Amino acid sequence: MSRQSVRPDVPPLAEVRRITQKKRDAWWTVMLVDPLATPLVRLTARYTRITPNQITWGAFVLGLASSVCFAFGDWRWLVLGAVIYHFSFVLDCMDGKVARLTGTGSVFGAWLDFVFDRIRVMVCGVALMGGQYARTHDETYIWLAVAVVFLDTLRYINSLEIFKIRHTMRKQIKARVRAARRAENAAELAFMEDLLRDNPEADVEQDLERAKAEGTPSAEVAAFEADSPADAHVDAGEPDPAVGTRRKAQVIDLHQEFRGKFPAYLRARSFLLRHRIRTHLVSGIEFQMGVFIVGPLFDAVIPVTIVSGALLLVFELAIVYKLLLSTRDFSRTLDSFEQRKVTTAA
DSSP states (O other): OOGGGSOTTSOOHHHHHHHHSOSSBOHHIIIIIHHHHHHHHHHHHHHOOOOHHHHHHHHHHHHHHHHHHHHHOSHHHHHHHHHHHHHHHHHHHHHHHHHHHHTOOOHHHHHHHHHHHHHHHHHHHHHHHHHHHHHHOOTHHHHHHHHHHHHHHHHHHHHHHHHHHHHHHHHHHHHHHHHHHHHHOOOEEEEHHHHHHHOTTSOHHHHHHHHHHTTOSSSSEEEEOOSSGGGOSSOOOOEETTTTEEOOEEEEOTTHHHHHHOHHHHHHHHHHHHTTBOSOOSOHHHHHHIIIIIHHHTTOHHHHHHHHHHHHHHHHHHHHHHHHHHHHHHHHHHHHHHHHHHHHHO
């Protein structure tokens, strides 16, 4: 291999992990994909000129190859299909990591990755259940094929709509804060979920206790103030060049009611985030892995698919319930701004 084909600017593996791995991810990805994908990402970036879009195409082709194996129906083909599907998912995770490491990501690449993922699930779902139906003539597999495609679609539609609603709530709160800042030179604004996402090592319970001890003005708004980042687990302020300290920041917590109803959630969330695992333990990723890897490997497609689908629905409903409580916090937060306005005017 020529020296020109080697990129000396690719950092060591530890730095590649820091750059490419998400601060929180699905437990399947953290435990079973990243340990293989991250070293491959470094090798790919250092010794090849492969682009993220080419990796996306590779993942898609492997996904189609796994569907062919599933279609044969025999257990040996199911095992081979499961192994190929796992490597397809490894490549699917690598494209984004290579893009982050080399700065070669694109909007079209994100679209391509999303569309190919949906096609892969649909084709593999039909092939897997169709192969089992041809082998057993059990009509249950036909309904499972419909269920797999439906649940995968539902998961992403629900995720998109929840994102849009949360974005709208945050946008309205920011507009209120900007108006208040213009009126009374108010503090900076941050959202609790962003602070915890950016700093997964933070002790959530201590942060909330500190906010309470500092005299939080309402159940929805916590104010953190520190002279330096080391003084606080969550540093939400910005440097003030005039005094060399951090300015006080308002922290909007739109999950206050959810945390109050489920205090154990804080401890579980804190523990999982320290290991880069998100609390949505059965997302679309785990659902796919159950249907296309665990079920075929153990020749237990029907029970594993049913259990995976049920768990996915449970966690999706939990997210919807969390959104419902969040909208209540949102309404109370807006009311608090109105009350402040009345108090200031008085």
